[in-house]
Amino acid sequence: MLLARAAEKGVSHLALTDHDTIDGLEEARFSASRHGVGLIAGVELSCVWGRQTIHIVGLDFDPQDQTFRERLAGQKDNRWQRARKIADRLQRNDPEALLALATEKAGGDVPGRPHFAKALVELGKVSDINQAFNRHLGAGKPGDVKAFWPELKDVVRWIVEAGGIAVVAHPRKYKMTATRLRAMVADFQAAGGQAIEVLTSGQQAGDLGFLTDLCRREGLLASQGSDFHFPGAPWCELGRIEKMPEGLTPVWHHFREPLESGATLSV
Numbered sequence: 001m002l003l004a005r006a007a008e009k010g011v012s013h014l015a016l017t018d019h020d021t022i023d024g025l026e027e028a029r030f031s032a033s034r035h036g037v038g039l040i041a042g043v044e045l046s047c048v049w050g051r052q053t054i055h056i057v058g059l060d061f062d063p064q065d066q067t068f069r070e071r072l073a074g075q076k077d078n079r080w081q082r083a084r085k086i087a088d089r090l091q092r093n094d095p096e097a098l099l100a101l102a103t104e105k106a107g108g109d110v111p112g113r114p115h116f117a118k119a120l121v122e123l124g125k126v127s128d129i130n131q132a133f134n135r136h137l138g139a140g141k142p143g144d145v146k147a148f149w150p151e152l153k154d155v156v157r158w159i160v161e162a163g164g165i166a167v168v169a170h171p172r173k174y175k176m177t178a179t180r181l182r183a184m185v186a187d188f189q190a191a192g193g194q195a196i197e198v199l200t201s202g203q204q205a206g207d208l209g210f211l212t213d214l215c216r217r218e219g220l221l222a223s224q225g226s227d228f229h230f231p232g233a234p235w236c237e238l239g240r241i242e243k244m245p246e247g248l249t250p251v252w253h254h255f256r257e258p259l260e261s262g263a264t265l266s267v
Contacts, residue, residue, distance in 0.1 A: 002014075002016070002031070003028060003031040003032045003034070003037050003039075004031070004035050006035070006037050007035040007036060007037050007225050008213070008236040008253075011036065011037060012038060013033070013037065013040060013041035013208055013252070013259055014037055014038070014039060014040065015039075015040035015041075015057075015059055015225075016039065016041075017043055017044040017057050017059075017225070018044065019043075019046065019055075019079070019154065019223035020043070020044070020045055020046055020075035020076060020078070020206045021043065021065050021072060021075070021076055021079075021109065021110070022069075023029045023042050023070060023109065024109075025041060025063050026057075027218050028203060029149075033241075035045070035085035036124070038259070039049060040056075040059055040060055040252075040255070041058075041059070041060060041061055041062075041164070042057060042058060042059050042060075042065045042103070043057070043058045043061075043072070044056070044057050044169055045057075045058060045075065045078075045155045045158070045159070046075070046078075046147050046149045046155075047054070047150050047152045047154070047155040048145065048149045048150070048151055049149060049151065049152040049184050049187065049188075050184070051110060051147055052174060052176075053147075053149060053155055054152055054158060054168070054171060054174065054184070055170065055191035056152065056155050056159070056166055056167065056168060056188075056193070057159075057163070057166070057167040057168075057169045057170040057197070057223070058159035058164045058165070058166060058167075059165045059167060059195075059223070059255070060163070060164050060165055060255040060256055061159055061162040061163050061164025061165075062162050062163045062164075065161075065162040065163065067158075067161065067162070067164035068158055068159075068161070069140075070203075073157050073264040075149075076152075078148060078149060078168055079110040079112070079148045080110055081147060081148075081149065081203070082110060082145050082146075082147040083099060083102070083103075083111050083112075083116075083261050084103075085221070086113070086116055086137075086143045086145045087099035087102070087116075087153065089142040089143055090116065090142060090143050091118070092254070096098060098116070098119060098156065101119040101122065101123070102115045102116045102163060103115070104229065104263075105118040105119055105122075106117075111241065113133070113137045113143060113144075114129070116132070116136075116137060116143060117129045117132035117133060117137055118132075120132045120136060123136075129163075152184075152187060152188060152191065153187065153190075153191040155190060156191040156192050156193045157183070157192060158193040158247045163256070164175055165194050165195055165221070165251055165254060165255075166188070166191075166192065166194060166195070167186055167193070167194075167195040167196060167197060167223045167251060168184075168185065168193065168195070168196040168197060169197055169200070169225065170200045170202075170225070171185075171196055171197060171211060172201070172203060172204065172207045172210075172218075172228060175199075178210070181214075182214065184220075184256075185214065185218060188256075189218065189220070192234075193219035193253040194220065194221050194222045194251070194254070195220055195222065196203055196214065196220045196221075196222065196223065197211075197216055197222075197223045197224060197225050198211040198212050198215050198222045198224060198226035198240055198244065198248065199211075199225070199244060200224065200226075200227050201227045202223045202227070208245070212245045212248065215248055216248065221250070221251040221253075221254055222226050222244060222245075222250055222251060223250070224242075224244055225250040235236055
């Protein structure tokens with residue numbers, strides 16, 4: 001379904017960046033071949049920097065790297081612990097039922113907040129997904145559960161050691177001051193990180209200019225991502241991201257098999 005939608009929206013290459021797992025890559029690769037879409041190995045890893053949760057995208061790594069797969073298994077365990085805690089907080093009288101429904105919404109995999117949002121809608125607790133986040137799952141709400149994630153420097157190292165490129169995901173969504181964000185990026189680069197998303201869904205006016213300047217100043221590769229989760233979610237549609245500013249070096253030009261300039265990549 002995802003790859004069919006990507007092809008329909010004119011996406012020539014797609015990076016599947018599930019949170020903390022690459023379990024869907026094999027099935028996605030088969031589907032990508034059927035729909036004529038180039039698939040880039042990807043993952044979005046949760047980590048901690050300065051006691052704040054940060055997301056780092058890994059692109060173009062070796063999905064068969066055994067050490068990397070073992071590290072991802074530990075991340076998956078963390079996500080299950082987090083999912084159980086979310087269920088406990090949102091439905092104290094029967095958390096297992098809520099967890100089971102959210103897991104169903106995740107296709108049997110570890111449910112994240114979007115899947116809990118779908119479950120709350122089905123149970124009639126909220127009218128839609130936006131309301132689920134506004135009341136129960138957004139920042140500072142009961143379902144906004146932090147997990148025991150590894151340090152940023154370790155996650156970046158995992159990606160690099162697996163042959164991939166580490167990318168700071170949606171940097172303006174962390175609500176950091178400019179000074180703090182620059183400090184985080186400096187530590188990211190010191191650990192071996194190479195790229196930053198300059199374009200993603202939900203950016204505010206001025207974010208693109210700030211991130212473009214940061215990217216140029218620090219000599220980073222530039223990435224962009226729709227942050228697409230599912231149709232109707234409050235994220236960007238596949239293939240609808242703005243054009244990357246001139247003068248930046250796209251991260252896909254540094255893949256092991258670089259993409260052509262005319263490629264349309266959605267992360």
